[in-house]
Amino acid sequence: MTNRILMITIGLLCAFFATSLGAFLYTQFVLGHLGMGFSELLTGDLGGKIIAIGSLLNIPLVYLFLQKEKWDIARGVIAGLIVLVVISQVV
Incomplete structure (x- = not known):
């Protein structure tokens, strides 16, 4: 049981890391806000x-874990996506 919870937690952390990386890459290269921090972008309705x-970026991550039959980590990534959807609606 604790191993399953650990794997789901690893999936959650992977989802948060992949989203942070994707948001960073988007703000740096697409928006062109090279000097702006993420907290400054949240105040401008872009959060x-x-x-x-x-x-x-979580879509290929889920696919990768499903291909390697890491079911609990994939569940954690999907749970992380649900949490991120709620956070993005609040922000």
């Missing part, structure tokens, strides 16, 4: 959109 676009 939810950036989180949503950043979460697109």
Whole structure:
């Protein structure tokens, strides 16, 4: 049981890391805000959109874990996506 919880937690952390990486890459290269921090972007009504676009990196991550039959980690990534959807709606 604890191994399953650990694997789901690893999946959650992978989802948050992939979304952070995707949001960073989007803000740096697409928006062109090279000097702006993420907290400054949240004040300008871009926070939810950036989180949503950043979460697109989780799709290949789920596919990768499903191909390697790491079911619990894939469940954690999907749970992380659900949490990120709620956060992006609040922000």
